[in-house]
Amino acid sequence: MPLMFEKPLGMVDTLPALYDRASEIRHNIEQETGRWGYRAIQTPSLEYYETVGEASAIHDQQLFKLLDREGQTLVLRPDMTAPIARVVSSSMKNEPLPLRLSYCNALYRSQQKEGGVRAEFEQFGVELVGDASMNADGEVIALLTSTLRAAGLSAFRLAVGHVKYMNALFKENVSQETANVLRRYLYEKNYVSYRQYVDQLQLSAEAKNRLKHLQRLRGGPEVLPEAKKITDNREAHEALAEIEDLWEILEDLGVSESLQVDLNLVLHIDYYTGVVFEGYGDSLGFPLASGGRYDELLGKFGRPASATGFGIRLDWLLEALNHFEGETLVRHSTLILFSKERQREAVQEANKRRQNGEAIIMQNRAGVPDVAAFAEKYKEVISFAGETDDE
Numbered sequence: 001m002p003l004m005f006e007k008p009l010g011m012v013d014t015l016p017a018l019y020d021r022a023s024e025i026r027h028n029i030e031q032e033t034g035r036w037g038y039r040a041i042q043t044p045s046l047e048y049y050e051t052v053g054e055a056s057a058i059h060d061q062q063l064f065k066l067l068d069r070e071g072q073t074l075v076l077r078p079d080m081t082a083p084i085a086r087v088v089s090s091s092m093k094n095e096p097l098p099l100r101l102s103y104c105n106a107l108y109r110s111q112q113k114e115g116g117v118r119a120e121f122e123q124f125g126v127e128l129v130g131d132a133s134m135n136a137d138g139e140v141i142a143l144l145t146s147t148l149r150a151a152g153l154s155a156f157r158l159a160v161g162h163v164k165y166m167n168a169l170f171k172e173n174v175s176q177e178t179a180n181v182l183r184r185y186l187y188e189k190n191y192v193s194y195r196q197y198v199d200q201l202q203l204s205a206e207a208k209n210r211l212k213h214l215q216r217l218r219g220g221p222e223v224l225p226e227a228k229k230i231t232d233n234r235e236a237h238e239a240l241a242e243i244e245d246l247w248e249i250l251e252d253l254g255v256s257e258s259l260q261v262d263l264n265l266v267l268h269i270d271y272y273t274g275v276v277f278e279g280y281g282d283s284l285g286f287p288l289a290s291g292g293r294y295d296e297l298l299g300k301f302g303r304p305a306s307a308t309g310f311g312i313r314l315d316w317l318l319e320a321l322n323h324f325e326g327e328t329l330v331r332h333s334t335l336i337l338f339s340k341e342r343q344r345e346a347v348q349e350a351n352k353r354r355q356n357g358e359a360i361i362m363q364n365r366a367g368v369p370d371v372a373a374f375a376e377k378y379k380e381v382i383s384f385a386g387e388t389d390d391e
């Protein structure tokens, strides 16, 4: 294949039909978060590696890095949460907390050769900064459900976990390195390897049982008392009490039905410090949204504050909505086909219709090699033909 048709790994084009669909969804989502008082923000595509790049807590190999003229290393933003932490701590530092912000931006995460995963994708997200109460966690989860609904996704599930519960359980039973391996398996949802790995560890039978029990801690709020039984750790119990409190809030917010507790949940970013969650469309095998509480990130930028938020991948949301059927010709505009001698009339007609909100394409017949084939695409064709044209 000639190189001129190739794109760098993980880069994709968006053709008009999909672009229109994505804009519509973006618009619906932004309207919904606007109704909850979230104000949109934009930040640059490039950030310093040493500040935002590191704070993003994305694997170093996944960062796209480049150098500016001063020799400083820059990254294409892999995440919006860290840039927002930067803004909240600098240009918005006098704004009283809590702050409610939203964004819709392209993010960049470089991919391995295999996998065929996008390295540039659009993410819509919100951040609620400065509210440590469980109501903030409840609000962002409820907002995630209502944005997914506003986007037209009726069937989805949300899983809610807690970083501190898992950390405490691992700390009590295994070393840091072992915990990292276990976390990796849980992140990959590779439960078979998780069990096999636990089986071959040099641990007491009880410790192995506790680690395996963790895997079954998924379901309704009835798993919380179960979860209590396998550890006496204070932090773990506090984490469970937070989820209980959250559940009540979510019931009051009317969104507990699509929710599940999942104490196995591990996300791809490690700045999370509390409640974490992930959203799945019924037809997809992978999560299209995720988020959670990150109480230590803002402090890295000099304005310590608790915070929580979520990000939705728009490409995966579109897939869940089943609108990935590929490019089709959209018969939504009207064609005005004119000949030079009638161009003034054609313009008047086009202006009138455009003012009424109609999409009009004006096309001089002389500019089209095959008029019949071209006109085929439009739902309505208006002709301002000259004397010598055949109709």
Ligand SMILES: N[C@@H](Cc1c[nH]c[nH+]1)C(=O)O
Binding pocket: 078, 079, 080, 081, 125, 126, 127, 269, 290, 291, 292, 293, 294, 308, 309, 310, 311
């Ligand atoms: N930035 C996270 C999503 C998130 C927003 N706020 C908290 N978490 C991500 O890219 O997955």
